[in-house]
Amino acid sequence: MLSRHADAAFWIGRYVERAEATARMIDVHYHFGLESPVIGEALRWSSILAISGQEELYHKLNKSEDERSILQFFGFEERNSSSIASCIHLARENGRSIRDQISSEMWKCLNQMYLHFREWDVDQVLAGSPFAFFEKVKESSQLFQGVTNRTLMMGETRDFHDAGRFLERADQTARILDVKYHDLLPTFSEGTAADAAPRTTAEAGSIGGPVDVHGWIAVLKSVGAFEAFRKTYRQGVTPARVAQFLLLNPQFPASVRHSVGRIDGCLRRISGNRDHAPINDAERQVGRLYNELNYMRAEDIITGGLHEFLEDVEERCNQIGNAIHKSYLSY
Template sequence: MLSRVADSIYWLTRYVERAENVARFVEVNLNLLLDSSSATTQWEPIVLTTGDLPLFRDRYGEATAENVIRFLTFDADYPNSILSCLRIARENARSVRDVISSEMWQQVNSFYLMVMDVAQSGHLSDLTTILKFFEEVKLHSHLFAGVMDATMTHNEGWHFGQIGRLIERADKTARILDVKYYILLPSPKDVGSTLDELQWMALLKSASAYEMYRKQGAHRISPMAVAEFLILDREFPRSVRSCIMRAERSLHHITGTPVGNWRIPVERSLGRLRSDLDYITIEEIIQQGLHEFLDDLQSRMNEVGDKIFTTFFSLETVA
């Protein structure tokens, strides 16, 4: 019983978070369009960082703004589109309606219906309307997280939900940073230019990090400082390190093992990742290569996700 409930809540929160972060992916380019009408936007890197570029090319061909936005937002046959994520989240919520609060069900259901209404109406005709829609997506996701925290008992099920949300968020923050790497690939001459700074600002805004980055005293947009903030900051809730720290605390709450002790494989994988983020410096990351570091980070977070499944949700008997 616990395995079924925990599995459903884990994927419920993970897919709601994924829907929000897909909106953030697209906002990287949309914010750049707003900040500089002369900036050349590239849409293929957005799909490339999702890992689904071959599928996109088979279905849509050219990576135009319209094609990429439709693929990532409303494509019902693409499992990671916003619409598909919310359909999966809604079905997981439906399967555990007797465990989650009625407010949680109402929020995820209204979230899904909102996106479905927009998908059927096709009312995304201009940049302002598209941005407003993505703001609604983020707001609905935040409302769901707030309702869950305020109305669900903070028991094992809640902690599984936290882990799902935080692992997904850390992964997508890393991928949003990777978008910047791929956008610069065709034009390394732009590094350090005004366009380069505008792109970093657009990235910060898409991660809801621009104001907090500024308020920590960073008055200049420095690529190294932005990467350090989004990867290593302990207190910003969307940074990779902050997400991993909180996910580890929830994991140890579930297993009963004190933080710092690693009794089972998933604790060791998550603990090593958190420990590495505690001690690595941004200079070491840049020396290694930002893209290479982020690629390895995503692989390690995927490994954590796989071990969560085999440890808690797999129906196979562990010898």
């Protein structure tokens, strides 16, 4: 398969997933903010900026962190290549370049998504219910993923697409957790990292106040994990459980472990390598992370410091992306 085709499939996967993740993140925090007057507006938006890693660009384009500017920046800003509109546009352009490699239903879906969201702007979102807008983004992404599952041949194109999608998902989940964790429990990670005593951790933390629980529920909702979490943990919402669920749960489709496992499967199918030993850097990086997550306990993470762990995951997602590029796409 031509590297260019693989590259386009990979990025279609990433961009569509990224559009959905951005919509989820803003949606949840938006509503979280509306229901929780305790936390001021600035805090609400600054964590979103931190998750996206786009603070610099944002402040270059905007003076203040107000609702309208944030929605514009993440929803429609052309200069922000991660805005929902940019992601959809780029996914479509990649789709166009490999129209003959993907199914015509996939192309139709990307094209319709693009044409639909071209009609929206920030005023429209604010005038109506922002919820409807985010809902539409999520639905479009899910429709595309469904169509892809149903119509794209099992093969390299699909594996590259899925690798892109799950890499983006792992990264986004880690980011959301990281920033919200920081927001909600500023002392928690520092304390545990410092004294490294396992017993002070899991159920510890001064949680229980209404704001905190509310905050962690928002984290779960933003990755679509709230209900699944409830079914898994009847005891209640604690930071450690949320972290365990989102990082290590093997069944939840947006958990980092599940996502990395899927990338591993894609890469192994692409190379046809059945050996435990990797045959290139991409396989090595993914396999190493996947196995660490498989054998990791929540306590281990908390002991070492959740923030440090998440930063490491984000960095390694980045490295995996680079390694896939180097191994298959642009050598």
